[in-house]
Amino acid sequence: MEKDTQPDSVSSVLKVFGILEALAEQKEIGITDLAQRLMMSKSTTYRFLQTMKTLGFVSQQGESDKYGLTLKLFELGAKSLEYVDLISLADKEMRVISEQTNEALHLGALDGTEIVYLHKIDSGYNLRMQSRIGRRNPLYSTAIGKVLLSDYSDAEVQKVLQPVEFVKHTAKTLENVEQLQQALLQVRSQHYAEDNEEQEPGLRCIAAPIYNRFGRIIAGLSISLPTIRFEEDKLQHLVGLLQQAGKNISEQLGFHDYPSTTTDK
Structure with a gap:
């Protein structure tokens, strides 16, 4: 050799x-x-x-x-298997929401300084978000990205985003880490995140967390819809659907202490 x-x-x-x-x-x-x-x-x-x-x-x-x-190789293998299980479990929950809303749903996870979409279900409407599995988006301007970052301390958020340039995709895009950290305070409090035309003009996204058996957020589940179909009084209903799905998936992954959801109130 x-x-x-x-x-x-x-x-x-x-x-x-x-x-x-x-x-x-x-x-x-x-x-x-x-x-x-x-x-x-x-x-x-x-x-x-x-x-x-x-x-x-x-x-x-x-x-x-x-x-x-x-045991490091075992840990790497376990993470890989976890994502395989995650996609299968999430697909069932996403289809339930899809049948009720007919809107686009995405499952995303953290990869470096971006989110990567692991799974999706397209909207049944002609006017819809264009996406694909494997596509990447910034953490700071997406609902899933904010959900993923909410599991980190302010110092960890600073470290993750240190090499990232905050690009103004729209007039509503957050401009720096300090603005993002303020937004994360609310995400941690309400256990869901929003992207209100921050990544794409005319697009509204809402995301809820998915936890692994250790209580760490490993993914986010989101629903995306054009602002012309979004009704503010339906926000909590959509949040409830996502959080209930996140709770169901998290429990099947071994986490049974999901934060109180809107459906519990």
């Missing part, structure tokens, strides 16, 4: 996964045995192990040269 003709980057990836597979098959293994098993030099094996140790994927057993896997 040391003398392969693969490009360096590809060769390094192969070596990393070779080490992971070897450690997965044997609880603890020393550098000499691991290097022989993978046909790598001890110095190369050591460098890879130290890097993987720094990243948290590998642990060293005391002062010995024995190495083993940490």
